[in-house]
Amino acid sequence: MPSRPAPEEVRTVAVAGAGVMGHAIAQVFAQAGMEVRLVDLDESMLETAPRRIEYNLETLALAGRMSAADIPRVLDRISCTTDLEAAAGESEFAVEAVSENQAAKQSVFSALEKTIGGDAVLASNTSGLMLYDMIEFTRPDRIVCAHWFAPPHIVPLVEVAGGPDTAPEALRWTARLLERAGKRPLVMDRFAEAFIANRIMMAMADAAEELMEEGAAGLHDIDLAVKTSVGMRLGVVGIFQSLDFNGLDLIAEGRRSMGLDTPPYLAEPVERGDYGPKTGAGFYDYGGRTEAEVLRKRDLAYLAVLGALEEVDAFDPV
Numbered sequence: 098m099p100s101r102p103a104p105e106e107v108r109t110v111a112v113a114g115a116g117v118m119g120h121a122i123a124q125v126f127a128q129a130g131m132e133v134r135l136v137d138l139d140e141s142m143l144e145t146a147p148r149r150i151e152y153n154l155e156t157l158a159l160a161g162r163m164s165a166a167d168i169p170r171v172l173d174r175i176s177c178t179t180d181l182e183a184a185a186g187e188s189e190f191a192v193e194a195v196s197e198n199q200a201a202k203q204s205v206f207s208a209l210e211k212t213i214g215g216d217a218v219l220a221s222n223t224s225g226l227m228l229y230d231m232i233e234f235t236r237p238d239r240i241v242c243a244h245w246f247a248p249p250h251i252v253p254l255v256e257v258a259g260g261p262d263t264a265p266e267a268l269r270w271t272a273r274l275l276e277r278a279g280k281r282p283l284v285m286d287r288f289a290e291a292f293i294a295n296r297i298m299m300a301m302a303d304a305a306e307e308l309m310e311e312g313a314a315g316l317h318d319i320d321l322a323v324k325t326s327v328g329m330r331l332g333v334v335g336i337f338q339s340l341d342f343n344g345l346d347l348i349a350e351g352r353r354s355m356g357l358d359t360p361p362y363l364a365e366p367v368e369r370g371d372y373g374p375k376t377g378a379g380f381y382d383y384g385g386r387t388e389a390e391v392l393r394k395r396d397l398a399y400l401a402v403l404g405a406l407e408e409v410d411a412f413d414p415v
């Protein structure tokens with residue numbers, strides 16, 4: 098077996114950690130047709146993992162995302178073991194989703210590096226550890242961070258980032274494997290603590306905490322405000338395209354009147370006269386479409402999201 102087959106040819110993957118993330122990461126690879134060795138130190142986690150995975154698959158079938166008839170085949174591809182070295186020895190790729198502490202990560206990476214073929218990529222699902230500073234690797238060129246979101250079998254994004262010695266090819270390879278597994282990998286330009294989405298979520302949590310401290314609103318009202326406004330829009334336009342719709346000229350003007358500098362990423366399009374859909378381009382290029390056409394597309398997307406959220410009573414707590 099080549100030590101790093103093409104992502105399309107990977108047959109067996111090892112997933113270390115069968116907790117909140119690991120059991121469902123194993124499920125995603127099994128759904129994509131790969132054999133999975135799911136490993137945990139704690140046998141009770143391995144006893145419950147197949148049932149948890151089956152429940153997840155049933156939910157996907159209920160939502161029409163897969164056929165219920167395929168569930169046994171997916172489950173058959175997953176085998177559970179406490180023997181990490183044996184599991185890794187049979188695998189062409191490994192991902193660790195073990196407890197978020199240095200000792201657990203070091204012990205798993207030491208075992209993986211010892212047992213898994215020379216060039217095979219080894220991935221960490223750490224959310225917030227400075228992995229490349231705190232873990233000793235023998236072959237750092239093949240160590241990637243591939244950060245999933247809960248629930249991993251539903252949220253599309255996996256953030257992929259490497260340390261100073263990670264080979265760019267290992268990052269590209271990981272992204273292709275994740276695409277094969279139906280995910281939306283995003284290879285970051287460089288490693289950053291907490292990656293992208295959680296950094297933004299942390300800034301939101303800080304702002305929410307400030308509002309509570311100021312006595313402006315309680316936590317239930319803050320959640321409701323977010324869900325019924327920016328939350329609904331962000332899924333369609335993200336942060337920067339949302340600013341395009343505000344008008345970048347207006348955003349720059351607003352910053353000036355608050356005594357704030359205009360950072361280059363904003364000053365440059367404004368100097369060019371690219372303010373957003375109203376001028377044909379902003380941060381994004383609207384490809385010759387009129388403002389009305391762009392707004393029609395945006396608003397139909399907003400209304401589809403709004404309809405879906407209302408249908409599942411999303412503005413009430415889950």
Ligand SMILES: NC(=O)c1ccc[n+]([C@@H]2O[C@H](COP(=O)([O-])OP(=O)(O)OC[C@H]3O[C@@H](n4cnc5c(N)ncnc54)[C@H](O)[C@@H]3O)[C@@H](O)[C@H]2O)c1
Pocket residue numbers: 113114115116117118119136137138139142181193194195196197201204205222223224225244245246247
């Ligand atoms: N929970 C989330 O929402 C989330 C989201 C993204 C990333 N992550 C990251 O994923 C990783 C796992 O998080 P989780 O929430 O699934 O944790 P969890 O506590 O639910 O599961 C961790 C599992 O790892 C097992 N474990 C610990 N040491 C081990 C070892 N040496 N070998 C094998 N198994 C071992 C534990 O027994 C446990 O079952 C963490 O790095 C976390 O930061 C979590």
